[in-house]
Amino acid sequence: MQANPASFSTTRLRVLRVLRVDASARGEGSITRQLADLLLSELDERAPGLSVARRDLAAGLPFVDAAWVGANLAEPDMRDADQRQALSLSDELVAELSVADVLVIATPIYNFGVPASLKAWVDQVARARLTFRYTEHGPQGLLTGKKAYVLVATGGTEVGSAIDFATPWLKFVLGFLGITDVEVIAADRGMLRGDAARQSAVGHIARVLDRDWPALAEAV
Numbered sequence: 001m002q003a004n005p006a007s008f009s010t011t012r013l014r015v016l017r018v019l020r021v022d023a024s025a026r027g028e029g030s031i032t033r034q035l036a037d038l039l040l041s042e043l044d045e046r047a048p049g050l051s052v053a054r055r056d057l058a059a060g061l062p063f064v065d066a067a068w069v070g071a072n073l074a075e076p077d078m079r080d081a082d083q084r085q086a087l088s089l090s091d092e093l094v095a096e097l098s099v100a101d102v103l104v105i106a107t108p109i110y111n112f113g114v115p116a117s118l119k120a121w122v123d124q125v126a127r128a129r130l131t132f133r134y135t136e137h138g139p140q141g142l143l144t145g146k147k148a149y150v151l152v153a154t155g156g157t158e159v160g161s162a163i164d165f166a167t168p169w170l171k172f173v174l175g176f177l178g179i180t181d182v183e184v185i186a187a188d189r190g191m192l193r194g195d196a197a198r199q200s201a202v203g204h205i206a207r208v209l210d211r212d213w214p215a216l217a218e219a220v
């Protein structure tokens with residue numbers, strides 16, 4: 001008897017898909033990039049063959065403009081070629097976020113908030129109909145079932161303190177999009193704590209992956 005090809009696809013394990021977003025303007029010497037490298041290599045040890053998409057925001061991203069807003073408001077079926085073009089980068093960013101099982105955002109705090117490039121990325125991926133929608137019960141995030149790790153470094157600002165406007169906002173806006181399982185891993189106050197700041201984040205990464213890994217593996 002011939003095997004039913006469909007039965008193979010149902011038993012095949014899917015690889016874990018990760019989207020890594022880097023927001024530091026620095027390459028060399030960036031603490032958040034080092035932490036993301038470490039998290040990804042620890043994850044790869046647990047899930048060999050991990051699929052990693054990378055979005056590096058160091059060179060910036062276009063801000064939303066009038067053409068973008070108009071195109072986004074138009075009914076998708078009614079968009080003309082210019083409107084489709086205005087949304088093409090946003091469509092690409094939404095697609096790579098939508099398929100990710102795990103989101104890793106590596107970001108410094110700049111002037112008490114997130115870097116402008118990361119705000120621009122959020123503006124590009126927050127799309128009515130695609131990543132959130134309004135219902136009679138209020139807004140509903142559509143990117144459910146994902147795990148997010150936010151790796152954050154600061155010079156003097158204590159993450160979670162009253163002057164940290166970056167991590168509460170990031171958690172809120174990710175939740176608005178349906179990503180509610182967010183772990184913040186901080187290498188904060190590096191100017192005061194020196195390498196101890198980075199080391200505490202390194203320890204935190206090992207602990208959360210030991211804790212999260214079985215559930216992440218079952219999710220795919």
Ligand SMILES: Cc1cc2nc3c(=O)[nH]c(=O)nc-3n(C[C@H](O)[C@H](O)[C@H](O)COP(=O)(O)O)c2cc1C
Nearest residue numbers: 024030031032108109110111112153154155156157
């Ligand atoms: C433009 C700019 C603004 C910054 N603003 C802050 C700030 O508001 N609070 C803070 O604690 N550190 C601030 N820093 C320090 C960075 O958060 C810190 O150096 C961090 O390690 C940078 O991340 P990276 O090492 O991944 O590049 C700022 C750095 C830059 C370049």
